[in-house]
Amino acid sequence: MEDGANAVRGEAALRVGGVTLVLRPSFAALVAAEGELGPLFALVxxxxxxxxxxxxxVALFWHCLRERPDGMMREDFAEGVTAGGLAAATPALKGLLGQILAGR
Structure with missing residues (x-):
């Protein structure tokens, strides 16, 4: 895929600071997110x-990052997501929430 996200794996692309990042809702990523945010069904x-x-x-996205760019701190990531706007982040959020409910 052009954005590097593999839909078969439930991945979603998200542009942050001019860079396309891939979010992968792996078991380990979702467990880490749940540890910080509480039950994922309540999040949904x-x-x-x-x-x-x-x-x-932002926390869900952070935990689901397939790869973190060198030197990118969570604060920088959060600022980049915010600067990009909610409209730009919504498709990735929708994809991750769908994967949480459907599983693969």
């Missing part, structure tokens, strides 16, 4: 109700 419910916090979305 908050998202469906329009009550997902920006910090929660």
């Amino acid at each position: 419910e908050r998202a469906a109700a329009g009550k997902l916090a920006l910090s929660e979305m």
Whole structure:
């Protein structure tokens, strides 16, 4: 794929700071996210109700990064996601939440 994301693996692409990053909701990534954010089904419910916090979305993305660019800190990543806007992040969020519910 042009953006490097493999849909068969449930991956999603996200542009942050002019770089396309790939989010992969692997078991290890989702366990790490759940450790920080609490149960993933509750996260999905908050998202469906329009009550997902920006910090929660960024945390989910951070844990699901397939590869982190050298030197990218979480604060830089969060600023980049915010600067890109919610509209740009929504397709990736939708893809990850769909994978959490459907599994692969």
